[in-house]
Amino acid sequence: MEFGLNESQEILKESARKFFAGECPMAEVRRLTETDTAFDAHLWAKLAEQGYTGIIFPEDTGGAGLGIVELALLMEEAGRALLPGPFFSTVALAGSVLLAVADAAQRRDYLSAISRGEARATVAFLEASASWDPADVQITAVKGKLKGEKLFVPDAAVADWIIAVAKNGVFLVDPKSGGVRITPMRSMDLTRKLYTVQFDNVPAEKLGEVSGISKAFDVAAVALAAEMVGGMQRTLDLTVEYAKTRKQFGKPIGIFQAVQHQCADMYLETESARSAVYYAAWGLQENTFDAASSVSIAKMYASDASRTVGNRGIQVHGGMGFTWENDLHLYYRRAKASETAFGDPTFHRERLAHLVIEAGAASA
Amino acid sequence: MDLKLTAEELAFRNEVRAWLEANIPTDWSEWREKPLDESFPYLRAWQRKLYEGGWAAVSWPTEYGGRGATLMQQSIFWEEMARVNAPPMANALGLGLIGPTIIAYGTNSQKERHIPKILSAEEIWCQGFSEPNAGSDLASLQTEARLDGDHYVVNGQKVWTSYGWVGDWCELVVRTDTTVSKHKGLTVLLVDMKSPGVEVRPLRQMTGESEFNEIFFRDVRVPVENVLGKVDDGWNVAVSTLMHERGAYGARLVLTFKSNINRLIELSRTVLRNGRPAAQDPIIRQKLAQCFAEVEIMRVNQLRAFSHISATGIPGPEGSIQKLFWSELNQRIQQLAQEMLGPYGQLLAGDPHAVERGTWSYGYLRSRGNTIEAGTSEIQRNIIGHFVLGLPRSY
Numbered sequence: 001m002e003f004g005l006n007e008s009q010e011i012l013k014e015s016a017r018k019f020f021a022g023e024c025p026m027a028e029v030r031r032l033t034e035t036d037t038a039f040d041a042h043l044w045a046k047l048a049e050q051g052y053t054g055i056i057f058p059e060d061t062g063g064a065g066l067g068i069v070e071l072a073l074l075m076e077e078a079g080r081a082l083l084p085g086p087f088f089s090t091v092a093l094a095g096s097v098l099l100a101v102a103d104a105a106q107r108r109d110y111l112s113a114i115s116r117g118e119a120r121a122t123v124a125f126l127e128a129s130a131s132w133d134p135a136d137v138q139i140t141a142v143k144g145k146l147k148g149e150k151l152f153v154p155d156a157a158v159a160d161w162i163i164a165v166a167k168n169g170v171f172l173v174d175p176k177s178g179g180v181r182i183t184p185m186r187s188m189d190l191t192r193k194l195y196t197v198q199f200d201n202v203p204a205e206k207l208g209e210v211s212g213i214s215k216a217f218d219v220a221a222v223a224l225a226a227e228m229v230g231g232m233q234r235t236l237d238l239t240v241e242y243a244k245t246r247k248q249f250g251k252p253i254g255i256f257q258a259v260q261h262q263c264a265d266m267y268l269e270t271e272s273a274r275s276a277v278y279y280a281a282w283g284l285q286e287n288t289f290d291a292a293s294s295v296s297i298a299k300m301y302a303s304d305a306s307r308t309v310g311n312r313g314i315q316v317h318g319g320m321g322f323t324w325e326n327d328l329h330l331y332y333r334r335a336k337a338s339e340t341a342f343g344d345p346t347f348h349r350e351r352l353a354h355l356v357i358e359a360g361a362a363s364a
Numbered sequence: 365m366d367l368k369l370t371a372e373e374l375a376f377r378n379e380v381r382a383w384l385e386a387n388i389p390t391d392w393s394e395w396r397e398k399p400l401d402e403s404f405p406y407l408r409a410w411q412r413k414l415y416e417g418g419w420a421a422v423s424w425p426t427e428y429g430g431r432g433a434t435l436m437q438q439s440i441f442w443e444e445m446a447r448v449n450a451p452p453m454a455n456a457l458g459l460g461l462i463g464p465t466i467i468a469y470g471t472n473s474q475k476e477r478h479i480p481k482i483l484s485a486e487e488i489w490c491q492g493f494s495e496p497n498a499g500s501d502l503a504s505l506q507t508e509a510r511l512d513g514d515h516y517v518v519n520g521q522k523v524w525t526s527y528g529w530v531g532d533w534c535e536l537v538v539r540t541d542t543t544v545s546k547h548k549g550l551t552v553l554l555v556d557m558k559s560p561g562v563e564v565r566p567l568r569q570m571t572g573e574s575e576f577n578e579i580f581f582r583d584v585r586v587p588v589e590n591v592l593g594k595v596d597d598g599w600n601v602a603v604s605t606l607m608h609e610r611g612a613y614g615a616r617l618v619l620t621f622k623s624n625i626n627r628l629i630e631l632s633r634t635v636l637r638n639g640r641p642a643a644q645d646p647i648i649r650q651k652l653a654q655c656f657a658e659v660e661i662m663r664v665n666q667l668r669a670f671s672h673i674s675a676t677g678i679p680g681p682e683g684s685i686q687k688l689f690w691s692e693l694n695q696r697i698q699q700l701a702q703e704m705l706g707p708y709g710q711l712l713a714g715d716p717h718a719v720e721r722g723t724w725s726y727g728y729l730r731s732r733g734n735t736i737e738a739g740t741s742e743i744q745r746n747i748i749g750h751f752v753l754g755l756p757r758s759y
Contacts, residue, residue, distance in 0.1 A: 001373060001436050002366050003664075003671035009365060069365055240753050255756040257742070260749030267748055268685045275664040276657075282367055297657040349653035350646070356656055357629060357643050 003278070005073070012066075013073045019050060020081035026327055029082050033190035033330065038084035039120075039158040048117020053091055056219075057099070061108050062115035068219060072226035072281035076274075079230025082330055084191035086120045086155035092223035093154070094121035094163050096216035101170045101208030110161065110172070119160040123220075124150035124197050132217075132343045134210050139199070140167040141206070146199040152341075156182045156195035164197075164204065165213060171204035178202075189337035190330065218284055218295040221342040225277045225302035228338055231331045232270040232306050235313040238328065239263060242317055253316070262312045269305035276301050293355045300348035306335040367667070369440075376437050380444040383417055392451045397721065400575075404530060407454035411485035414453065420483045421459050428467055428475065429483045435670040439615045446619035457527055458482040458489035461608045462535045466554075469593035469601050474554065478533070490531030492522040492555070492579060493602065500743045502537075503546045503599060507581060509538035509553060511588070516540070516553060518561075518584040524737070528564050528577025531557045536581075537602050540595055550598035554590040561585075571729045606739070614686045615670075618663045621690065621697070624727075625659045627720075628652065628701055635704050635719070642704045651700050658693050665689065688744040691734035698728040 005013065023046050032038045047053050056071050057063025064070075071092060078087060091114065098110050098121075113119040127150060129136050139148035146164055156162060162173045162180070175182060179200040187194045240263055243254030253259045280298035283291035310332040314321035321328050343351070369377065389410060395403045414420045415429075422441045424430025433441065453459060463482045466474060481487040498505035507520025518538055525531070534555045541549030557564070561584040566574035593601040632643035632652060642648045665686060701724040702709040713722030735741040749755045 001369055001667070001671075003668045004675050005365055240755065243755060252756055254749070255758050257746065257749075257758045260753075260755050260758060261742070261745040263753055263755060264688075264745035264748035267753060268688060271685055272661050272665055272689065275668050276661050278365065278668070279367070279664045282365055286368075294660070296653075297660050300653075301657060301661060346650065349650045349657070352653040352657060353649035357632065357649065357652070 009070060009073060012070055013077060016050075016052075016074050016077035017080065019046075020077055020083060024081050024083055026082075029084055029191065029330065032084040036184070036193070037155070037158045038191050038193055039086060039155070040084075044085070044120070045117055047087060048115070051115075052087070053117050054111070054115025055091065057095060057111045057115050058107075061111035063111060068222065068281045068285040069278065071219070071223055072277055075223045075226040076230040076233075076277075079227030080234045082191055082231065082234070082327075082334065086122065086158050088192070088220075088223060088227065089122040089155040089159070090114055090120045093123050093216075093220045094159075094161070096219040097123055097163055097170065097213055098207065100216040101212035103208070106172075106205075106207055113160075120155070120158055121161040121163060122153055122155050122159040124153040124156070124162050124164045126150065126152045132347055134165065134213065137165055137167050137210070139164065141169060141171055141204050144203060144206075145201045146171060146173060146204045147201050148199055150197045150199075152185065153182075153195045153197045154192055154341075156197050157184070157193065162197060163207065164199065165210060166204075167210075169209055170207045170213060172207050173199065173202050173204050187337065188333045191334055192337060194337075215284075217342055218292065221295055221299045222277060222280050222284060224338050224341055225273070225298045226281065228302040228306040228335060229270065229274045229277050231335060232266070232273060232302075232309045235309050235328060235331050236263070236266045236270050239266065239313040239316045242320075246318075246320075259316055262316050266309045266312050269309050273298070273302040273305045293352055296343075296348035296352040296355070299343060300345040300352070303335075303339040303345045303348075307339055310335050373436055373440060376433070377440045377444065380419070380441055381447075383419065384444055384448050384450065387413060387417060388448045388450055392449065396451070399573075401529070404454060407451055408485045408488075410451045411453040411455060415484045420453065420485075421463065424463065424467065428463075428479050435615075435674055439666070439670060442616045442619055446616075446623065454485045455482055455488050457491050458485075458487070460613060461491065461605050462489045464608050465535065465552075465601060465605045466592065468604055469552075471589075473589070474592065478554070487532040488527055488530050490525050490527040490534050490557070490577075490579075491605070492525055492534045492536035493605075494524045495521060496523055500740055502602070503550065505537060505539060505550070507536070507538045508542070509540050509551060509586070511540075512585075514588050515585040516551075516588065516591075518553070518555070518581040518586055520581050522579045522581075523567065523576075525564075525577045525579050526575060528557075528579050529566065529574070531564075533557060534579070535592070535605065537598050540598075544596075547599045549596055550602065551595050552592040552598040552601040553586050554592055555584065555586050559584050559586070570732065571726060614662075614666050614690065617690050618659070618666055621659045621662060621694065624697060625652075625656050628655070628697065628704070631701070631720070632704060635708075637704060637706070648700075648704060651703070655693070655697050655700055658689075658696070662686070662689055662693060685744075685748065687739060688741055688748070691741060694731045694734050698724070698731040702728055 023043060032040055051064045052074060054063035055066050055074055059065040095114060098107055127138055150164060159175060162175050164171050164173055179202040181198040183196045185194040185196060243259050243263060244252050246253050276298040280294035283294040314328050317328060320326055395406050411420060421430045422433040423438045426432050466478055493502060495505045495507060509516040509518045534557055536553045536555045538551055538553055539549050540551040561582040563580040565578045567576045567578050568574050629652060632648060633641055635642050637645050705719055705724060708719050710725055711718035711722060712725050746758060750757050
């Protein structure tokens with residue numbers, strides 16, 4: 001048994017960290033948050049050049065054929081850099097749904113375009129009920145046409161394809177075809193823009209059945225949790241650095257135990273979230289018996305932890321932490337958005353309770 | 365990253381499993397409810413049996429009677445022990461903490477004298493570290509050893525000594541030089557508890573039992589050949605013992621916690637809350653899931669720490685969070701049990717209405733000590749702040 005990363009995983013993580021530091025430094029993140037879509041075509045082309053846009057897709061679709069652990073490592077580094085734009089929506093979310101439900105020809109066509117960096121995609125799931133339970137989906141395709149409204153659709157304005165989950169299947173829509181109306185939702189996370197998408201009898205191509213999305217959403221949840229771990233790590237690093245340099249009462253504030261203990265708890269929460277995320281990613285990759293419960297554990301723990309790590313980090317920064325100029329709030333905003341996406345901690349605790357109380361996963 | 369067992373690990377598991385199946389005592393369930401002083405001879409006999417099978421200290425090097433097991437194999441060993449509800453071994457501190465310290469620092473004659481008897485449970489060890497005025501600030505301890513010919517003469521008092529009441533030998537930290545800074549003048553002595561001048565008194569804790577003792581030393585003569593490591597280098601020797609305390613111990617705790625949370629889930633099916641099983645109460649479900657998740661994370665943190673130590677040879681940053689994590693988690697688990705049990709939660713062993721013979725009321729009180737013993741949570745956070753994150757020392 002080996003929990004450490006192997007050599008190629010280490011290399012992937014290290015090179016991703018360097019890539020994001022070079023191509024997407026904080027100044028670039030800030031610039032993109034000020035734009036309408038947080039998308040930059042030039043940066044996207046570079047992500048594709050690295051092979052990142054095809055990381056988990058099979059090699060026969062032009063992908064790198066890597067696993068969920070590798071996806072998690074890449075997302076962790078993207079999270080550390082606060083990479084703005086549709087990478088998560090396109091690769092971890094829409095890509096996983098395509099992999100899980102589409103037929104071979106659809107997978108080849110759509111995934112190869114995504115791998116090459118030529119197309120972006122997103123998934124429209126939530127409706128006015130804001131429920132993550134597929135049973136609550138109302139929108140239905142009638143004779144190959146979709147009608148209805150989806151909310152909280154990430155990166156819809158820059159997506160070439162919108163994958164809509166309907167009552168009677170998973171459908172792919174070209175937003176450029178008439179009848180699709182995309183409207184921005186003003187939301188907290190400035191790096192990942194959300195939209196309402198209205199479909200007015202829009203022709204839709206069926207990809208597959210709704211039952212196929214649960215595994216794909218588990219991959220998305222773990223990818224998001226991994227991104228949160230990267231954000232937590234960055235928040236911790238910035239905070240420890242600040243505690244070492246900021247002086248009050250003639251001393252660096254990090255000498256005071258009240259400050260030190262906040263940092264120690266941030267460390268405990270970050271490392272624990274990282275363990276949970278790596279374990280869940282491996283479980284999904286290997287289809288282990290406890291994969292589903294591990295995903296819920298990772299998503300709930302990382303969601304709670306990234307909020308508390310953000311709270312502690314800003315608290316240690318004092319007044320400086322509350323300014324627009326300081327980067328912490330950008331992470332703090334994303335943490336809140338990610339916390340609710342793909343099931344908030346309460347949702348995942350109930351899912352886990354069901355798995356261990358009713359479905360007997362506890363004896364493991 | 366590959367979390368499947370290797371062929372070697374599987375073979376090891378099968379070997380442990382086969383031995384345990386053939387040798388596990390069948391009457392442990394009758395003994396486990398009895399007070400420790402009554403069951404102690406039973407535990408000694410069980411350890412003796414493990415020793416004869418070569419299983420008493422799998423982590424130790426083979427030349428000292430161990431199996432040179434990797435951390436992962438150790439974790440497999442304890443998992444198998446838990447799977448068959450094996451009794452604990454009598455000489456817990458000797459095997460877990462003090463033996464490894466003697467292997468690391470002892471002279472050949474010390475090793476020959478002590479190691480076999482630690483393994484066979486012929487001699488039980490206790491640990492004389494804390495003092496009434498030296499708790500978190502252990503290095504300020506005052507028990508003094510004065511050289512008199514070829515003996516040290518020890519005077520002072522130790523407190524919170526586990527197994528003191530049954531200890532044959534003690535790993536004792538004493539001050540041998542009062543003129544230097546506090547970390548420098550310490551020495552570790554191996555003390556025969558039958559020496560004249562050693563007095564052991566029970567220390568009654570808030571649970572009502574006496575797991576721990578106070579030990580008084582009055583002009584106790586200890587031969588100089590019983591110095592462990594170098595004179596005045598006792599701090600390093602003691603820290604080595606403390607590292608063991610916070611390290612491999614975690615693997616066994618994970619199993620205890622796993623079993624406790626599973627028991628709690630079972631309990632939730634039968635215990636009623638607001639007229640229906642607690643398992644159907646949405647708030648209890650949230651809290652059960654939270655505790656279950658954290659026990660899982662404790663297990664996975666442990667696996668990650670093991671891989672890190674195996675790869676680098678040094679305890680990684682993951683190791684330092686375990687003590688903090690488990691002690692606070694256990695308090696939350698015990699509080700959840702109390703919440704589920706309501707008024708029944710307070711009933712002690714012996715009361716006819718007590719649930720599961722009062723184990724949860726005991727667990728609640730006992731867990732209060734978890735964030736204090738073996739390094740308080742405050743000290744653990746200081747260690748993480750200073751040694752892991754590089755923040756300036758606060759004291």
